[in-house]
Amino acid sequence: MCLACLTGPMMVAPIASARPEIFPAQAPAPGWLGPDALGATITWTGCAGIVLDYEGTKICFDPFVSNPGVVDALLRPAKSKSDLVQRAFGGVAAAFVGHTHWDHAMDVAEIARGNPDAVVYGSETTTEICRRQGVSERQVHTVVDGETRTIGPFTVEAVASQHGIVPIANKIDVLELRGTGMPRSPFRWPRGQVFSYRVAFGGRTFYLHTSAGFEDEPFARQQPVDVVIACLAARQGTPDYIARLGRQLQPKVIIPCHHDNFLKPVDDKPQPVPRLEWPVFLEDCLELTSKYGTRLVQLPRGRTVEF
Ligand SMILES: [Zn+2]
Ligand SMILES: [Zn+2]
Numbered sequence: 436m437c438l439a440c441l442t443g444p445m446m447v448a449p450i451a452s453a454r455p456e457i458f459p460a461q462a463p464a465p466g467w468l469g470p471d472a473l474g475a476t477i478t479w480t481g482c483a484g485i486v487l488d489y490e491g492t493k494i495c496f497d498p499f500v501s502n503p504g505v506v507d508a509l510l511r512p513a514k515s516k517s518d519l520v521q522r523a524f525g526g527v528a529a530a531f532v533g534h535t536h537w538d539h540a541m542d543v544a545e546i547a548r549g550n551p552d553a554v555v556y557g558s559e560t561t562t563e564i565c566r567r568q569g570v571s572e573r574q575v576h577t578v579v580d581g582e583t584r585t586i587g588p589f590t591v592e593a594v595a596s597q598h599g600i601v602p603i604a605n606k607i608d609v610l611e612l613r614g615t616g617m618p619r620s621p622f623r624w625p626r627g628q629v630f631s632y633r634v635a636f637g638g639r640t641f642y643l644h645t646s647a648g649f650e651d652e653p654f655a656r657q658q659p660v661d662v663v664i665a666c667l668a669a670r671q672g673t674p675d676y677i678a679r680l681g682r683q684l685q686p687k688v689i690i691p692c693h694h695d696n697f698l699k700p701v702d703d704k705p706q707p708v709p710r711l712e713w714p715v716f717l718e719d720c721l722e723l724t725s726k727y728g729t730r731l732v733q734l735p736r737g738r739t740v741e742f
Pocket of ligand 2: 483536538539668693
């Protein structure tokens, strides 16, 4: 028996097993956002998708559940899976889009079709790609940095931001919508301008950091929040990413998102996104805990969680 085998179970296992797994099946224990329940719910629908539901109003962010596989994403026109989209986002009053890449925006036109009173908020590129899919002017609204919108009990501020740096893909990324028709395939969907969203409701504030970059000035005006929902994909190119979120927002809770592989169907067991570097993220969270008392809270994908 080698030394590693001998010492492994004694020295490594207890530390490793104490670490939170990447995709827990259980919801966080009640009281995860303080002892007084608000009567609201949050659902992480996969990728950067989040649904908030409070006082009978439901809004969503970066709603995407159609998850085409790699062949469809590269070679075929984008096609939403209506049943999955309605199951996840049926009844929403608004959909806020961080940027227009397909893994954030591919399902918003389908949401607008299935929810005729819903309005899609996002960049010029987001609203234009909706129009090109037949969404009416009444159902789209282009946001600008610092703009706030009120939807029922929610006040949502658009905060100009930047995309995380994706190695190689960055070099072939489509930035703006060209020509007149739709992009040939999901992979060709343009990025457009990037926004994060700050959401206040019921005395709580959430910050949805939808992609792992920063726009310095808009981010510098942000005040502390209760919850930051942090995109983990492609964060390695942004120096001190989690530390910087912590310094500016001093969150009570950090919730990871965009850490599942969105080329796999949403009803399968979640797999990590390439280069997730989960242990590094956990170390970064410990740093936030020591400085601001931040707690890591994980939402099981597709499961509605109360708070
Ligand atoms: Zn993107
Ligand atoms: Zn993305």
